[in-house]
Amino acid sequence: GDSVTQMEGPVTLSEEAFLTINCTYTATGYPSLFWYVQYPGEGLQLLLKATKADDKGSNKGFEATYRKETTSFHLEKGSVQVSDSAVYFCALSDRDSWGKLQFGAGTQVVVTP
Amino acid sequence: NAGVMQNPRHLVRRRGQEARLRCSPMKGHSHVYWYRQLPEEGLKFMVYLQKENIIDESGMPKERFSAEFPKEGPSILRIQQVVRGDSAAYFCASSPPEGRNGPNYGYTFGSGTRLTVV
Numbered sequence A: 001g002d003s004v005t006q007m008e009g010p011v012t013l014s015e016e017a018f019l020t021i022n023c024t025y026t027a028t029g030y031p032s033l034f035w036y037v038q039y040p041g042e043g044l045q046l047l048l049k050a051t052k053a054d055d056k057g058s059n060k061g062f063e064a065t066y067r068k069e070t071t072s073f074h075l076e077k078g079s080v081q082v083s084d085s086a087v088y089f090c091a092l093s094d095r096d097s098w099g100k101l102q103f104g105a106g107t108q109v110v111v112t113p
Numbered sequence B: 001n002a003g004v005m006q007n008p009r010h011l012v013r014r015r016g017q018e019a020r021l022r023c024s025p026m027k028g029h030s031h032v033y034w035y036r037q038l039p040e041e042g043l044k045f046m047v048y049l050q051k052e053n054i055i056d057e058s059g060m061p062k063e064r065f066s067a068e069f070p071k072e073g074p075s076i077l078r079i080q081q082v083v084r085g086d087s088a089a090y091f092c093a094s095s096p097p098e099g100r101n102g103p104n105y106g107y108t109f110g111s112g113t114r115l116t117v118v
Helices: none
Strands: A003-006 A011-014 A019-021 A023-026 A032-038 A044-050 A056-059 A062-065 A075-077 A086-093 A107-112 B005-007 B010-013 B019-024 B031-037 B043-050 B053-056 B065-068 B075-079 B088-095 B113-117
Touching: A003 A086, A011 A019, A019 A107, A023 A032, A023 A086, A032 A062, A044 A062, B005 B088, B010 B019, B019 B088, B019 B113, B031 B075, B043 B065, B043 B075, B075 B088
Parallel strands: A011 A107, B010 B113
Antiparallel strands: A003 A023, A019 A075, A032 A044, A032 A086, A044 A056, A056 A062, A062 A075, A086 A107, B005 B019, B019 B075, B031 B043, B031 B088, B043 B053, B065 B075, B088 B113
């Protein structure tokens, strides 16, 4: 079945550092890919998405490119802020199970001043 | 324009009691999805409902768990005879009507209900 694997956390880095969170997936079809962010005590917010190969999703300085050849959707940000401290989830939605999201385990990011 | 409303935010139940979690979708949304987040884990899909109809319940435990989305009122996730292992955060998401359902089209999460079983 479908699955999502993302790097374990916590990832601790200083303000203005470069952030990368790796995400790879397994799917039988051509899924849509998502990054969600969860701030402490809150629900999930969609950060960005990509619906087909080579698409790049971007939002709030974050970017991720849908790489079909490596089945990856790595999240990057060039200069993080303390306010980016959160848990980040990679997820996919397979067209055959429309409506259902498959999540990775989440990566906690801690940004220090 | 309220988002997805879940209540209560926090719920404490003793072992053996029933837990009822409510989810009111965004205005204009008619599809509801429930997910469970166990401590230190990602979200796991439980069930997908339209009004008066369960579309996909492949993630629901076979016993003690049930979900409904009546014609009027919020969607309810019901857990009977709760056990310690049911302690988790339960999230609801909603999306627009048929033809635009799924995560690509306005799929929005609520803030969750944190269930603690003591």
